[in-house]
Amino acid sequence: xKAVIGAILEDSFLSSGYVNLEAREIVQSTVRREKINPRGxxxxxxxxxxxxxxxxFDNVPDPQELVVGLGILGPxxxxxxxxxxxxxxxxxxxxxxxxxxxxxxxxxxxxxxVRLVNxxxxxxxxxxxxxxxxxxxxxxxxxxxAGLGSAIYEFNKVRDANYFRTPFKSGTAEDLLSVAWLTxxxxxRTGIPARTILEMKMHDRPAVLExxxxxxxxxxxxxxxxxxxxERPEAIIVGGHMQASxxxxxxxxxxxxxxxxxxxxxxxxxxxxxxxxxxxxxxxxES
Numbered sequence: 001x002k003a004v005i006g007a008i009l010e011d012s013f014l015s016s017g018y019v020n021l022e023a024r025e026i027v028q029s030t031v032r033r034e035k036i037n038p039r040g041x042x043x044x045x046x047x048x049x050x051x052x053x054x055x056x057f058d059n060v061p062d063p064q065e066l067v068v069g070l071g072i073l074g075p076x077x078x079x080x081x082x083x084x085x086x087x088x089x090x091x092x093x094x095x096x097x098x099x100x101x102x103x104x105x106x107x108x109x110x111x112x113x114v115r116l117v118n119x120x121x122x123x124x125x126x127x128x129x130x131x132x133x134x135x136x137x138x139x140x141x142x143x144x145x146a147g148l149g150s151a152i153y154e155f156n157k158v159r160d161a162n163y164f165r166t167p168f169k170s171g172t173a174e175d176l177l178s179v180a181w182l183t184x185x186x187x188x189r190t191g192i193p194a195r196t197i198l199e200m201k202m203h204d205r206p207a208v209l210e211x212x213x214x215x216x217x218x219x220x221x222x223x224x225x226x227x228x229x230x231e232r233p234e235a236i237i238v239g240g241h242m243q244a245s246x247x248x249x250x251x252x253x254x255x256x257x258x259x260x261x262x263x264x265x266x267x268x269x270x271x272x273x274x275x276x277x278x279x280x281x282x283x284x285x286e287s
Contacts, residue, residue: 002064002066003067005017005056007053019281024129026277032052053103068113068114081101081111082098124237132267136234138232139233147164168219176223179242183195217252217253217256221257238266243273
């Protein structure tokens with residue numbers, strides 16, 4: 001039996017864990033989440049990546065054949081494993097590095113035992129494989145955070161929807177559906193600069209928070225209505241790093257979408273960030 005490790009390399013964290021493909025679930029005791037500096041040097045980044053994967057493998061019960069599924073941002077040649085990004089703020093030090101080879105050498109496994117997948121589809125892959133939208137034949141996944149992530153599942157495939165650049169109101173969808181929009185709105189109303197939602201909350205301005213998140217929820221609902229009419233999915237699931245703030249807007253989003261005559265389920269993830277680990281590992285379910 002294959003011991004499948006799923007891993008996701010995000011903007012500032014590396015999350016990984018052992019996934020039981022037969023049960024379609026992550027073995028919680030093996031999960032590791034490490035901070036990673038996207039501006040780090042090649043040796044620093046590779047050390048964090050391979051060390052974390054080794055720690056997970058050391059905790060796999062009764063390991064046999066080890067394989068790895070890694071979700072990573074583009075541009076990347078996912079087939080060959082060569083990372084092609086050159087933005088030094090987003091893992092540019094790994095430019096031209098064969099990640100499959102680096103991982104296989106560090107873990108002493110064949111290069112063919114390492115597969116890469118676009119990080120933008122990992123959330124929905126995980127929810128389709130072992131989460132809340134497993135029973136639907138067509139679904140949309142949205143992740144909210146520093147940016148807007150999106151993917152579509154249909155015909156048994158998950159693809160990047162690229163909704164971040166979709167024209168929406170006076171700009172693009174990401175312009176109005178990101179942490180940057182929230183912090184800008186907070187600053188315009190209070191004069192207090194904040195970089196994150198947590199910093200906004202720390203300033204104890206509940207009335208302003210409520211107003212800003214009401215507007216955010218209004219924008220999100222309108223966008224989901226637009227997407228639903230365009231794509232006709234059976235369900236939409238929402239996740240990402242804003243999950244802890246769902247109580248400030250999510251119920252109102254559902255109410256507004258349903259009031260527009262869109263009756264499909266609008267779901268919030270219960271897997272949370274683990275969905276991306278599951279999604280990265282699920283690439284091995286295809287063989």
